[in-house]
Amino acid sequence: MSRLMRTSEVAKRPVVTYAGEDVAQIKDVVYSAGGGAVGGFTLAGRGLFAGPLKQGLVWTSVAALGADAVMIEAESALQPTEAVLDASASSGGSGGNILGSQVLTDTGMDLGTVVDVVIEVSGENGGQCDVVGYEIEASEALGTKGTRLLIPLPDTIAASGEHLIVPASAKDFVGQDLAGFGAAVKDFRAQLEGGMR
Amino acid sequence: MRFSEAMGRKVVSTSTADSVGKIDDFVVDPRIPTVVALALKKTDSGDTLRWADITAFGADAVTVTGVERLTEADADVTDLLGKDHRLIGKRALATTGDEIGTVTDVEFDPSSGTVTAIVLDHDQIAGNRLVGVGSYAVVIRAEPSR
Numbered sequence: 158m159s160r161l162m163r164t165s166e167v168a169k170r171p172v173v174t175y176a177g178e179d180v181a182q183i184k185d186v187v188y189s190a191g192g193g194a195v196g197g198f199t200l201a202g203r204g205l206f207a208g209p210l211k212q213g214l215v216w217t218s219v220a221a222l223g224a225d226a227v228m229i230e231a232e233s234a235l236q237p238t239e240a241v242l243d244a245s246a247s248s249g250g251s252g253g254n255i256l257g258s259q260v261l262t263d264t265g266m267d268l269g270t271v272v273d274v275v276i277e278v279s280g281e282n283g284g285q286c287d288v289v290g291y292e293i294e295a296s297e298a299l300g301t302k303g304t305r306l307l308i309p310l311p312d313t314i315a316a317s318g319e320h321l322i323v324p325a326s327a328k329d330f331v332g333q334d335l336a337g338f339g340a341a342v343k344d345f346r347a348q349l350e351g352g353m354r
Numbered sequence: 355m356r357f358s359e360a361m362g363r364k365v366v367s368t369s370t371a372d373s374v375g376k377i378d379d380f381v382v383d384p385r386i387p388t389v390v391a392l393a394l395k396k397t398d399s400g401d402t403l404r405w406a407d408i409t410a411f412g413a414d415a416v417t418v419t420g421v422e423r424l425t426e427a428d429a430d431v432t433d434l435l436g437k438d439h440r441l442i443g444k445r446a447l448a449t450t451g452d453e454i455g456t457v458t459d460v461e462f463d464p465s466s467g468t469v470t471a472i473v474l475d476h477d478q479i480a481g482n483r484l485v486g487v488g489s490y491a492v493v494i495r496a497e498p499s500r
Contacts, residue, residue, distance in 0.1 A: 173447060176384075177488025178438075223451020226491070 159279035161335045162224075163292065164195075167276075172200065172214065173226045179203050180232050181210055186274070187241055188255070188288065189216075193312060195276055195286035197241040198227070213241030216286055222278050255321070260293055260308065262325040268308060269293035271321065275307060275338065289342045290332075291321070299328060307332040309345040324349060355411070356473070357442060357460045365394060368409060369420045374398070377416065381434050382441060382460070382469060387484040389467040391431050392416070400424040402431055411464035438489040446474050447491040454479075457492050 164186045171179040181200040189196025197215040201207060218234035219227060229235075260268040273292035279285050290309045295301050308323065309330045315322040330345040332338040357380055365375045375394035378401075383390045392403045399421060407423040408416055418424070427435060441457045448454050455474035461481070462469050469481035472494065485493040 171490060173451075173490055173493070174486070174488065175449065175493050176486035177444075177447070177491045177493045179488075179490035221449055221451045221496075223448070225453040226447055226451045228447075228449055228451045228493075 159277055159339070161275055161277050161289065161339055162222075163335070164274040164276055167198075167222070167227075171203065171226050172198075173228055174232055175220070175228070175230050178232070179226075180229075180235070181212070181214075183227060184209055186276075187213070189244065193288055193310075195288065196244060199238055199241065200235070210235075211238055212236060213238040215241050215244055219286075222286065255291075258317075258319060258321050260291065260321045260323060262328065263322055264325040266298050266325065266328075267296045268298055268323070268328060269295040269306070272305065275335070277339065277342070290338060299331065307335070307338050307341075309338070309342040311346060311349050355462060355464045357462070360411075360464075363414070363416055365392075365403065365416045365418060365424075367420050368417050372421070374418065374421045374424060375401070375403075379435070379440070380460070380462075381431055382439070382487065383434055384439075384484050384487045387469040387481055389462050389469065390434065391427075393427070393435060394424065397424055400426045402427040404431075405467045411467075439487050441472065441487055441492050444487070444492045445490075446472070446479070446494055448494050448496040449485060450496045453491075454494065 168183050170183050172181040173179050182203055184199045184201040186195055187197045195216050197213055199213050200210040202210055212235040214235055220230050221228040256271055258271050271291045272294050274288055275290035277287045277289040290307050292305055292307050295304050295306045308327050330341045332341045361377055363377045364373045367374050375397035377392050378395035379393035380389050381391040381393060390405055394401050394403055402425050409419055410417045441460050444457050446454050446457050455476055457472055458475050459473035460469060461471035471481050472479040479494055483495040485495050
């Protein structure tokens with residue numbers, strides 16, 4: 158089973174052990190593989206006044222990412238934040254902030270700026286957590302300036318922290334909401350693979 | 355039998371026929387998952403009755419052989435005692451990270467103490483799917499165990 162969610166919804170979600178204790182909450186998402194997958198999370202303490210934690214969570218230690226909580230088997234799944242960031246960097250994570258980046262097509266058209274990231278969680282324990290799309294604030298090029306749209310992403314993308322390059326055909330697969338967006342991503346990726354052959 | 359029915363039930367000594375206390379709380383070990391002890395109130399001596407020391411868990415009273423069966427809580431019981439380890443009233447979270455309801459009651463077998471079911475506001479879950487009970491949530495295995 159797979160499901161889509163926005164990373165802004167994941168932030169602040171509690172990290173709960175199988176023993177039922179909320180040991181932390183998600184502060185930020187760390188991307189790996191050039192921004193194509195979720196590598197882990199940085200954490201903050203629970204409660205209003207708790208600051209950031211020195212510990213983070215790598216994706217492989219996550220038992221499940223659900224609608225209401227991030228499940229881990231035990232508190233020992235947490236690792237020093239540097240380890241999480243290093244693991245992401247060594248797999249080619251850009252490290253830069255994706256939010257606010259300008260999305261350009263490979264034909265040089267500005268589609269808009271990134272306001273949110275859509276991830277797809279598939280499988281349990283050790284399953285994948287792919288970045289499948291961006292929510293963008295659309296530019297004039299899409300004819301609906303200012304509205305929020307979802308654009309699907311190919312498996313791998315080029316990101317510099319300033320620009321993100323997506324294939325021009327991505328604009329034919331934009332969606333308005335998460336329902337049905339999964340199918341759009343699938344169609345888009347299938348179309349790209351078809352084009353390569 | 356449900357926790358809500360048994361709460362407040364009196365504990366009677368069979369040797370003296372005296373009432374020695376009332377059930378105040380259930381101490382559940384979620385790993386087994388079983389009621390391992392009863393926390394009592396209105397007692398003269400200790401406030402903990404281990405499940406193994408119960409003579410019978412009857413419909414109207416819990417019987418023990420004598421008041422000396424009541425002890426002070428020892429380490430493994432205090433670890434499981436208190437608000438953090440109580441099931442009722444807590445949110446139920448599946449191991450998939452989805453909230454599935456609120457625990458309203460717990461069903462147990464009065465002969466063995468085994469937790470047979472966890473009663474949620476809109477659902478009922480088999481007792482063997484209980485994974486853990488903590489300050490934040492009661493964790494329930496998402497798939498029925500084989």
